[in-house]
Amino acid sequence: MEFSTNLLIFSGLALLMMAAAFAAVTTSRIMRAVTYLLFVLFGTAGLYFMLHYTFLGAVQIIVYAGGIVVLFIFAALLIGKGTIDVTHTSNRRYLAGLLASLSGMALALYLINSTDFFADKFSTVGVPMKSVGLALMGTAKHNYVLTFEVLSILLLACMVGAIMIARKK
Amino acid sequence: MDYTIFILALPLLSFLILGLCGMKMPHKTAGLIGTFSLGAVAVLSYITAALYFGAGRDADGLFATIIPYNICWLPLGETLSIEMGILLDPISVMMLIVISTVSLMVHIYSLGYMKGERGVQRYYAYLSLFTFSMLGLVVATNIFQMYVFWELVGVSSYLLIGFYYTKPAAIAASKKAFIVTRFADLFFLIGILLYGYYAETFSFTPAETVLMTAGGIIPVALGLMFIGGAGKSAMFPLHIWLPDAMEGPTPVSALIHAATMVVAGVYLVARMFPLFIDFAPDTLHMVAYVGAFTALYAAVVACVQTDIKRVLAFSTISQIAFMMVALGVCTSADPHEGGLGYMASMFHLFTHAMFKGLLFLGAGAIIHAVHSNEKSYMGGLRKYMPVTHATFLIACLAIAGIPPFSGFFSKDEILVACYDYSTMMGIFMSFVAALTAFYMFRLYYLIFWGKSYYEQQLALYKEGKSSHEPHKPHEAPATMTVPLVILATISVFAGFIPFGEFISSNGHAYTIHLNYAVAAVSIFLAIAGITLATIMYRKGTSSLTVSINRNLKGLIDAAYHRFYMDELWLFVTKRIIFNCISRPIAWFDRHIIDGTMDLMATLTQKLGTWVRPMQSGNVQSYSVWFLSGALILVLILIYFV
Amino acid sequence: MIVPAQFYLALAAILFFIGVFGFFTRRNLISLLISTELMLNTVDINFAVFNAYCHPEHLEGFFFTMFGIGVAAAETAVAIAIIINVFRNVKSIHIKNMKELKH
Numbered sequence: 001m002e003f004s005t006n007l008l009i010f011s012g013l014a015l016l017m018m019a020a021a022f023a024a025v026t027t028s029r030i031m032r033a034v035t036y037l038l039f040v041l042f043g044t045a046g047l048y049f050m051l052h053y054t055f056l057g058a059v060q061i062i063v064y065a066g067g068i069v070v071l072f073i074f075a076a077l078l079i080g081k082g083t084i085d086v087t088h089t090s091n092r093r094y095l096a097g098l099l100a101s102l103s104g105m106a107l108a109l110y111l112i113n114s115t116d117f118f119a120d121k122f123s124t125v126g127v128p129m130k131s132v133g134l135a136l137m138g139t140a141k142h143n144y145v146l147t148f149e150v151l152s153i154l155l156l157a158c159m160v161g162a163i164m165i166a167r168k169k
Numbered sequence: 170m171d172y173t174i175f176i177l178a179l180p181l182l183s184f185l186i187l188g189l190c191g192m193k194m195p196h197k198t199a200g201l202i203g204t205f206s207l208g209a210v211a212v213l214s215y216i217t218a219a220l221y222f223g224a225g226r227d228a229d230g231l232f233a234t235i236i237p238y239n240i241c242w243l244p245l246g247e248t249l250s251i252e253m254g255i256l257l258d259p260i261s262v263m264m265l266i267v268i269s270t271v272s273l274m275v276h277i278y279s280l281g282y283m284k285g286e287r288g289v290q291r292y293y294a295y296l297s298l299f300t301f302s303m304l305g306l307v308v309a310t311n312i313f314q315m316y317v318f319w320e321l322v323g324v325s326s327y328l329l330i331g332f333y334y335t336k337p338a339a340i341a342a343s344k345k346a347f348i349v350t351r352f353a354d355l356f357f358l359i360g361i362l363l364y365g366y367y368a369e370t371f372s373f374t375p376a377e378t379v380l381m382t383a384g385g386i387i388p389v390a391l392g393l394m395f396i397g398g399a400g401k402s403a404m405f406p407l408h409i410w411l412p413d414a415m416e417g418p419t420p421v422s423a424l425i426h427a428a429t430m431v432v433a434g435v436y437l438v439a440r441m442f443p444l445f446i447d448f449a450p451d452t453l454h455m456v457a458y459v460g461a462f463t464a465l466y467a468a469v470v471a472c473v474q475t476d477i478k479r480v481l482a483f484s485t486i487s488q489i490a491f492m493m494v495a496l497g498v499c500t501s502a503d504p505h506e507g508g509l510g511y512m513a514s515m516f517h518l519f520t521h522a523m524f525k526g527l528l529f530l531g532a533g534a535i536i537h538a539v540h541s542n543e544k545s546y547m548g549g550l551r552k553y554m555p556v557t558h559a560t561f562l563i564a565c566l567a568i569a570g571i572p573p574f575s576g577f578f579s580k581d582e583i584l585v586a587c588y589d590y591s592t593m594m595g596i597f598m599s600f601v602a603a604l605t606a607f608y609m610f611r612l613y614y615l616i617f618w619g620k621s622y623y624e625q626q627l628a629l630y631k632e633g634k635s636s637h638e639p640h641k642p643h644e645a646p647a648t649m650t651v652p653l654v655i656l657a658t659i660s661v662f663a664g665f666i667p668f669g670e671f672i673s674s675n676g677h678a679y680t681i682h683l684n685y686a687v688a689a690v691s692i693f694l695a696i697a698g699i700t701l702a703t704i705m706y707r708k709g710t711s712s713l714t715v716s717i718n719r720n721l722k723g724l725i726d727a728a729y730h731r732f733y734m735d736e737l738w739l740f741v742t743k744r745i746i747f748n749c750i751s752r753p754i755a756w757f758d759r760h761i762i763d764g765t766m767d768l769m770a771t772l773t774q775k776l777g778t779w780v781r782p783m784q785s786g787n788v789q790s791y792s793v794w795f796l797s798g799a800l801i802l803v804l805i806l807i808y809f810v
Numbered sequence: 811m812i813v814p815a816q817f818y819l820a821l822a823a824i825l826f827f828i829g830v831f832g833f834f835t836r837r838n839l840i841s842l843l844i845s846t847e848l849m850l851n852t853v854d855i856n857f858a859v860f861n862a863y864c865h866p867e868h869l870e871g872f873f874f875t876m877f878g879i880g881v882a883a884a885e886t887a888v889a890i891a892i893i894i895n896v897f898r899n900v901k902s903i904h905i906k907n908m909k910e911l912k913h
Contacts, residue, residue: 010813014821021825021848025832030840037844040825044851047818048875051862056875060854063879068847068886075840075890079897093790097834100796105827107800111807112819127872135869144873151880158884166891789834789905796830 010050017043034072041065052126170220170237173255176213176265177308179206180301184294191290200283203293204276207300211269221262222671231676234258239310248369254310259672260439260515264307267519270659271428271526272300274652275420278530281648282420282537292332292418299325303429307436311371312361312394315437319357319401322433323350326425330417342413349410353400360393373440380448388449391441395434395456402434403486404493405463409735411486415478415542419533422478427485427529428522435492435518442511442674446502457497457590461597464490466732468604472611473728476542477532480612481525484568487605488521494598495583498590504669504679507589511674512681513582520575520663524567527656531561534645534653535616539623544612549621553642556650558617560657565613567660569606570695577692578664578681584691585684595687599694606698614706815863819856826852839893839903846889847882854878 017040024036041064048057135143183206191199227233239254276296283289302321309315324347331343361371367386368375380387396407403411414426425431438445438456445453464487471483495514500507534557539546551558567576580602588595626639644650669679705714718725727733783794825848832845854875861871897903 006813010817014817017821018824018828021828024848025828025836025841025845030838033841033844037847040848041851044855047821047855048858050813051818051858053858053862053872053875056858056872059876059879063883064847064851067883071886071890072840072844075893078894079840079903093793094835096793097789097831100793100800100834101827101831104796104800104830105823107803108823108827109820111803112816112823127869132869132872135873142868142870147873147877151877155880155884158888162887162891165888166894787905793834 006050009046013043013046013050030076031073034069034076037072038065038069041069054126055129055132170217170235170257172213173217173237173257173308176210176217176269177255177301177304179210179213180297180304182206184297184301187290187294187297191294194290196284196289197280199290199293200276200280203297204273204280206297207269207273207276210300210304211273214265214269217257218262218266221257222259226678230678232259232671236310242314249365249371251313251371252311253314255308256310257308259676260436261307263515263519263672264436265304267522268300268303268307268429271522271656272296272303272424274526274530274656275424278423278533278649278652279418279420281646282533283418286418288332292329295325295328295332296421296424299329299425299430303433306433311373312364312441313371315440316354316357316361319397319433320354322430323347323354323401326350326414326430329421329425330414332417332421336416338413339416342410342416346410346414349407350400353397353407355397356393357397357400360390360395360397363390363393374443380444387444388452391445391449392452392455394441395438395452398434398437399459400434401437402431402489402493403463404434404459404490405466405486406734406738408463408467408486409731409738412479412482412731415476415482419478419529419536422482423526423529423533426482427525431485431489432492432518432522435489435496435514438493438496439511439515442496442499443502445496446499446508446674450500453497453499455497457494457594460490460493460497461594461601462490463487464494464598464601465604468601468608470728470731471608472604473725475544475729477535477544477547477612477616478529478542480608481528481532484528484605484609485525487601488517488525488568491580491583491598491601492517492521494594495586498586498594499674500590502675504673504675504677508674509582509589509679510586512669512672512679513579513586515672516668517576517579517583519666519668520567520579520660523656523663524564524574524576524660527560527564527653527660528568530649530653530656531557531564534649535561537645537649538642540640544615546622547616548619549617549624550642551617552621553623554644556644556653560650560653561617562613563657563660565609568609569699570602570691571699572688572692573661573664575660575663577688579668581683581688581691582681585687588684588687599691602691603694603698606695607702610699610702611706614702618707815859818859822852822855822859825855837905839896839905840890842905843886843889843893847886850878850882850885854882 020036020039020043024033024040027033027036041060045057045060045065048054048060136148137143137145139145183203187199187202194202221232221235224233235257237255237257239252239256241250242253244250276293279292279296283292286292299322302318302325305318306315306322309318327343327347330346331339333339363386365371367379367390369379370376398404400407411426411431415422417425438453445456467483467486467490471480471487474480474483492514495510495517497510498507499510502508502511504512534554535547535550536542538550538554538557541547563574567574570577570580572578584595584598584602587598623639623642630638645653667681669681673679705717730736783790829845829848829852832848833842836842836845857871857874857878859871861869861875865871893903
């Protein structure tokens with residue numbers, strides 16, 4: 001009974017995400033594209049919840065849905081409606097893009113289908129907050145304090161850079 | 170003998186000075202620079218000869234071979250190397266005298282002859298270059314050095330024949346000379362390489378044991394070398410370039426095409442003589458037969474030519490053939506036992522250089538006076554040009570073989586050598602000698618006797634039948650007559666030089682003694698030839714001449730056209746070689762080799778045109794390519810892993 | 811019964827190539843950026859799935875995803891700053907007008 005529920009939820013999410021993603025790359029209105037992207041991001045958070053990575057799901061919603069999408073919206077609004085009407089490229093390039101993407105997709109799906117690289121070790125316990133915190137701040141093996149610090153510096157640099165670039169002269 | 174280097178260095182220096190800054194100096198200065206450097210060379214050559222022969226013979230009764238310089242120029246392997254140096258032995262010292270004397274005379278003579286011509290500096294630069302090359306050729310210590318200078322001689326000859334480069338005939342003649350001799354030199358080079366490979370040295374004196382093992386290949390190599398020599402010495406059938414080479418200035422003809430360059434082939438055979446006699450006597454006799462045929466052929470052709478320089482050119486061919494015959498009839502290295510020809514050949518080379526140089530210079534003086542090469546413009550010149558007339562007569566007597574002029578002695582030795590070889594050869598060459606006397610005196614009478622073209626024209630002018638007054642022939646200036654007189658003096662007395670004391674086939678002294686039977690026959694034949702010429706041409710055209718002309722019309726026409734040898738060569742080259750060899754090669758070159766290159770170029774261009782739009786600067790299309798590449802890589806990985 | 815990992819991966823692949831398709835065909839800088847975000851997002855999903863199904867005892871994929879989200883945020887911030895600046899300079903964010911950097 002449980003597996004069918006999981007599968008049902010997954011199918012729902014998958015359908016939603018695919019539809020939203022497709023709409024995001026084909027719609028001609030920029031605000032709509034951003035909104036469809038938001039749906040995909042929410043769906044991704046749902047997938048993380050299904051994998052029992054609740055913290056990751058939370059981060060996804062806060063950073064992506066809350067931060068990035070807002071940035072997009074600001075950008076769209078700043079630039080103005082007149083200039084951001086989305087137009088597609090020429091037919092030829094459209095077809096080339098479609099063909100390349102479809103063949104890539106086929107290849108990827110074929111590979112995923114034909115390869116069996118999973119030992120079934122899936123645990124339904126999830127990751128407790130405490131271990132996430134310890135791993136993030138720890139210095140032992142499989143701990144990530146260095147990465148964390150590097151990322152902090154990167155974020156700082158990006159902030160400064162973004163301000164420098166976007167600032168009016 | 171260290172100073173001998175200056176014999177080579179001075180002409181080279183003079184060539185460099187005149188060639189590099191000749192245009193900045195007046196004609197006279199250029200001429201004097203060339204003449205004085207040549208004068209110094211001549212003096213040095215005489216000193217060398219005096220010291221060399223004055224040093225006397227060594228214990229074996231030979232003149233020592235001296236090599237003052239020998240620098241390894243190009244080491245080819247452990248044993249084989251090419252040297253550059255100076256070699257003094259009797260024949261090279263003799264050649265030094267011949268070349269420097271004739272060259273000096275020509276230099277002095279040219280001061281007068283070339284006066285007022287365009288590019289006198291260039292002319293003297295070329296003369297210096299030629300003299301340098303020729304001297305380098307004769308003092309070469311090995312066959313390869315000889316070949317290097319041999320080619321230099323060819324180049325300078327080409328430059329000098331084509332001196333009047335605005336004249337199409339001169340250009341054609343220079344090209345012809347260069348190509349024909351170059352063609353022959355190809356065989357020479359092959360011969361040298363064969364020789365170098367099997368004799369394991371390029372020097373003239375290889376180890377006997379090596380040659381013994383080399384065996385049958387040495388005659389072939391020597392034969393190939395002789396073909397090279399035949400090209401330079403204008404032996405039949407490679408003689409075709411020499412008559413055309415008369416398009417060059419006449420002093421050049423005297424220097425190059427009479428006295429020096431054309432005897433290079435004879436000198437080559439003489440140089441290789443010890444090898445010829447020991448290892449390739451049959452090849453040597455081939456030389457004799459080629460020479461004999463050439464002598465006859467050229468003498469017959471010379472009898473009917475109308476251009477006086479052409480007559481002299483064919484005479485030169487014939488006389489050089491005499492020298493070749495003399496070398497070819499040698500059967501041993503001992504002058505008492507069938508080796509006389511070697512000495513006779515060198516002797517004739519020496520005397521011939523003097524009197525043939527004199528003949529050409531005299532012809533130059535005549536051409537200078539009447540402004541034409543054709544005999545019809547001459548006649549009766551003896552009154553107007555006494556000095557030229559006298560010297561020309563001396564030269565004619567010398568070449569005809571009348572005693573006591575030099576040609577008699579040397580030619581007599583050759584004939585003796587021929588009779589020693591076989592009576593047939595002796596009779597044959599005696600006949601050619603008689604022909605020589607005939608055609609030389611025909612020439613002499615046509616120029617200096619008979620009706621004067623000038624007087625005929627003057628008469629016509631006075632009667633009012635000709636609109637312009639003819640140009641009166643005049644004697645040449647002193648710069649031209651002095652060399653004539655000097656050469657004439659040498660031509661008179663050179664026969665009394667005891668030549669055998671200095672040069673003989675085995676190096677030992679040999680006393681020349683006249684063979685009275687042979688001498689009597691040759692004098693008789695010479696006088697017969699002269700008499701015939703006198704009867705036929707003394708008074709212009711006689712009845713005998715007319716009847717001979719009528720009866721032998723076919724022969725005379727053929728001889729006038731040189732027996733159609735040029736046409737035959739043209740047929741062979743144009744029809745056969747061009748069509749059968751050159752055209753296919755040209756086709757191959759144009760279509761296969763060029764075609765491949767063109768194809769590569771076109772492909773590159775096509776590929777470029779096709780690839781260029783990819784560099785659009787559009788990131789999106791780049792990313793499409795990127796994705797395609799990545800996909801293809803993945804496919805390859807799937808397929809192979 | 812759990813959902814097979816292949817399902818997740820297949821979904822991620824489909825989404826990724828939808829992003830690729832968008833990246834190839836859109837002519838607007840913001841749209842391009844949206845496509846990029848889509849692709850980044852699917853990569854994050856893959857990390858999480860591999861971690862959950864292959865090595866649940868460690869958290870490498872988990873943290874990679876987390877840092878990936880962080881980097882994506884930074885990248886987006888900078889990219890949008892650039893876009894705004896470009897717009898100020900050329901009054902357009904249409905890709906055919908982006909020629910200043912070509913040469």
